[in-house]
Structure formats: C-alpha cells, structure tokens
Amino acid sequence: MKRTKLYLFCGKGGVGKTTISSAFSISKALKGNKTLLISTDPAPSLSDLIDTEICNLTFIEIDPQKELENYIENAISFVKSNFNLEVFDKVEAFFRNMGSTPGAEEFALLERLSHLAFETFHNYNVVVIDTAPTGTTLQLLKNSLRAGEWLKELITQRKKAERLKSAAGEVFKEIPLQIENRLERLEKLSDLFISSGTFIPILLAEKLPIAETARLIKELESIGIQIDTLIVNRLLPENPADRFFQKRKHQERLYLEEIRRVFYPRRVITIPMKETDISSVKDLQDIAELLKDL
Ligand SMILES: Nc1ncnc2c1ncn2[C@@H]1O[C@H](COP(=O)(O)OP(=O)(O)OP(=O)(O)O)[C@@H](O)[C@H]1O
Ligand SMILES: [Mg+2]
Incomplete structure (x- = not known):
C-alpha cells in the first residue's frame, strides 16, 4: 500500500x-486521494460546509476539552475498579485537578491523535x-516528549515500589504495562510527526508574524522538521483605487519581499483575501486551486 x-x-x-x-484537503480529495482531515478547532468550523459533499474526503473534528474530560473519566474509572477507597479518593482528586493543568488539553489531544x-x-x-x-503546536510536540520523560519516571518509581511491596498483587504489574504502552504510542506519534510530517507555516504579510514564523521554523528545525513551503494568507487586491489601501498594499509588498528574503530558499505561496x-x-475550491502544487 502507498505510504500515507x-x-x-x-x-x-x-x-x-x-x-x-x-x-x-479538498484539493487532494479532488485529485483522487483518499483524504482525512482532522480539525482540532474548538470553534464551530467548516464542518457543515465540507461535510459529505466531496467524496474521498473524511472529516474528524476533535474537541480538546472533551478529549481531556474523557481521558480523566477513563483514568478515574480505572483507578476506581482497581484500588481501595482510600487510594481512590486521593487519585481522583489528582486527576480532577489535572483538568486545569497547563498543557493538559494538548496531552489529551495527543492521546486521541x-x-x-x-x-x-x-x-x-x-x-x-x-x-x-503556533505556541500550542510547539507545546504539543514538546509535551509528547516531556510526557515521555514524566511517564518514564513514573514507571521507574512504580518498579521501585513493586520491589518494596512484592505482595502488591497483579494490578501493580498492569499499571506499568499500560503506562509503557501509552509512552510507546506517544513516542511513536512524535517520531511520525518528525519523520514524515510536512509542516506548513501560515502567516500574514505583517511585521510581527515574520519574526514569529522565523522562531517557529527554528524550533521545528531544531527537532529535525524541515520547512520547505510557507503560505502567506489574506493578501490585499492588486492596484487598489483607494489611497488608504494603496498605502497598505505598498507596505504589504515590502513585507512580502522580506518574507521571501528571510525564508529563502523556501517556497512562498500567496493567497488573496x-x-x-x-x-x-466554492470559496474553498478557489483557495484549493492555489494549493494544487503543494
Ligand atoms: N483568504 C481569506 N480571505 C478571506 N477570509 C479569510 C481568508 N482566510 C481565512 N479567512 C477568514 O478568517 C477567519 C479565520 O480563519 P481560520 O478559522 O481558518 O483561522 P485559524 O487559523 O484556523 O484560526 P484559529 O487559530 O482560531 O483556529 C475565518 O473567518 C475565515 O473565513
Ligand atoms: Mg482553526
């Protein structure tokens, strides 16, 4: 089978x-590729639009908040069915608090992914x-690596505890196994992202996004992800009649030149506003047309 x-x-x-x-995704699906689009956008998105109208295209929407709730409920019910009440109370509080830990949503999202x-x-x-x-995306990757370290530490502690309480019963053996499986899955996911993911930064032709995108690319490249293409979205129409927009367009041109220079030799694709x-x-298909060489 062809590689995904x-x-x-x-x-x-x-x-x-x-x-x-x-x-x-539409452009890929129209070319005959069996395409899966995964949106992690919690806001109401384009799901209604692209629903089933285009064959070859499947759409999955993940709500990070809901993923986290499910994750916590599953963890709690696992503990409930395997431990005594005293332990359960403590662990339940731990997992409930996890809901408000920074990065917890991304962690749950990675689980699902x-x-x-x-x-x-x-x-x-x-x-x-x-x-x-941007920032969250980077955090996602780092979290999966950091989560790995955290889980490794848990396993080590668990194994020590096991040695101390050898009479602890089967369940103590099961937990490290479950953690190890999860760790392996998350590591494989970050490996998959790093080794076979094509990352495409999107930015606007403005001052701050240039520096931010440079930082994003540097961070991605430092973990082995090469960036070949960038997309500059929402460019103003050419030759505006209005003086105000002429000035804005002039500024935009300078930033676009800067983008091409700063990110050279990467390809820059532009999308009009x-x-x-x-x-x-129809709107999506117009944009899809501009992305057909990607
Ligand atoms: N080329 C364009 N022309 C006109 N409107 C656009 C264009 N690109 C995006 N938009 C509009 O800009 C808004 C933001 O776009 P979109 O939701 O795709 O951004 P996003 O990066 O996914 O945002 P978020 O970070 O909140 O998920 C939407 O209302 C969308 O319709
Ligand atoms: Mg979005």
Missing part, C-alpha cells in the same frame, strides 16, 4: 489554518491536521 502523506498546518490564531487545511495515527491513518493516502495556534469570510465550498 501527513500534512500539518501551523500558525497563530486566526491566520487561516482551518480554512487552508480544508481547502488543501496517537490512537487515530496508528489505527486509522493507514486507510488514507493523505492525512491533514489542522493544528492549534476574499471579499468576505470563507463561507462556501
């Missing part, structure tokens, strides 16, 4: 990740992940 191609769009909030990943990656991705030629905003928000399959 994996694409991940990254960039700050509102730059167009959901829009562009949807359009890109790791299941999808190893159970579902192979059914598709193309998988597109509409990632969370539409008159209104993207609200139809």
Whole structure:
C-alpha cells in the first residue's frame, strides 16, 4: 500500500489554518486521494460546509476539552475498579485537578491523535491536521516528549515500589504495562510527526508574524522538521483605487519581499483575501486551486 502523506498546518490564531487545511484537503480529495482531515478547532468550523459533499474526503473534528474530560473519566474509572477507597479518593482528586493543568488539553489531544495515527491513518493516502495556534503546536510536540520523560519516571518509581511491596498483587504489574504502552504510542506519534510530517507555516504579510514564523521554523528545525513551503494568507487586491489601501498594499509588498528574503530558499505561496469570510465550498475550491502544487 502507498505510504500515507501527513500534512500539518501551523500558525497563530486566526491566520487561516482551518480554512487552508480544508481547502488543501479538498484539493487532494479532488485529485483522487483518499483524504482525512482532522480539525482540532474548538470553534464551530467548516464542518457543515465540507461535510459529505466531496467524496474521498473524511472529516474528524476533535474537541480538546472533551478529549481531556474523557481521558480523566477513563483514568478515574480505572483507578476506581482497581484500588481501595482510600487510594481512590486521593487519585481522583489528582486527576480532577489535572483538568486545569497547563498543557493538559494538548496531552489529551495527543492521546486521541496517537490512537487515530496508528489505527486509522493507514486507510488514507493523505492525512491533514489542522493544528492549534503556533505556541500550542510547539507545546504539543514538546509535551509528547516531556510526557515521555514524566511517564518514564513514573514507571521507574512504580518498579521501585513493586520491589518494596512484592505482595502488591497483579494490578501493580498492569499499571506499568499500560503506562509503557501509552509512552510507546506517544513516542511513536512524535517520531511520525518528525519523520514524515510536512509542516506548513501560515502567516500574514505583517511585521510581527515574520519574526514569529522565523522562531517557529527554528524550533521545528531544531527537532529535525524541515520547512520547505510557507503560505502567506489574506493578501490585499492588486492596484487598489483607494489611497488608504494603496498605502497598505505598498507596505504589504515590502513585507512580502522580506518574507521571501528571510525564508529563502523556501517556497512562498500567496493567497488573496476574499471579499468576505470563507463561507462556501466554492470559496474553498478557489483557495484549493492555489494549493494544487503543494
Ligand atoms: N483568504 C481569506 N480571505 C478571506 N477570509 C479569510 C481568508 N482566510 C481565512 N479567512 C477568514 O478568517 C477567519 C479565520 O480563519 P481560520 O478559522 O481558518 O483561522 P485559524 O487559523 O484556523 O484560526 P484559529 O487559530 O482560531 O483556529 C475565518 O473567518 C475565515 O473565513
Ligand atoms: Mg482553526
């Protein structure tokens, strides 16, 4: 079977990740690729739009908050059925508090993604992940690595405890095994992202996003992810009649030149700003057309 191609769009909030990943998925699906689009966007997104209208395209929406709730409930019910009440009370409080720990949503999201990656991705030629905003995206990757360290430590502690209380019973053997499985899955997921993911930063032609994107690329490249292509979204129309927009357009051109220079020799794809928000399959197809060489 052909290897699944994996694409991940990254960039700050509102730059167009959901829009562009949807359009890109449409373009891939229209070319005959069996395509899976995974959106991690908690806001109501384009799901209604791209639902079932395009064959070859499957859409999965993950709500990180819900994933975290499920994760906590599962963990609690596992502890409940395996431990005595005293232990349960303590562990339940621990897991309930986990809900408000920074990065916990991303952790739960990675859990879900790791299941999808190893159970579902192979059914598709193309998988597109509409990632969370820039900082969170990086955190996602780091978390999976850090989660690995944390879980390793837990296993070590667990094994020590096992040696101390050899009469602890079967369940103590089961827990390290479960943790080890999870650790292995998360590590495999980050390996998969790093070794076969095509990461595509999206930015606007403005001052701050240039520096931010440079930082994002540096961080990604430092963990072995090469960036070949960037997308600059929402460019103003050429030759605006209005003086105000002429000035803005002039500034935009300078930033676009800077983007090409700073990120050379990477490819820069530009997407014009539409008159209104993207609200139809037609709009998405217009954008898809610009992404067909990607
Ligand atoms: N080229 C464009 N022309 C006009 N509107 C656009 C364009 N690209 C995106 N938009 C609009 O900008 C808004 C933000 O886009 P989108 O939801 O894709 O961003 P996002 O990066 O996914 O945001 P978030 O970080 O919140 O998930 C949407 O209302 C979308 O319709
Ligand atoms: Mg989005």
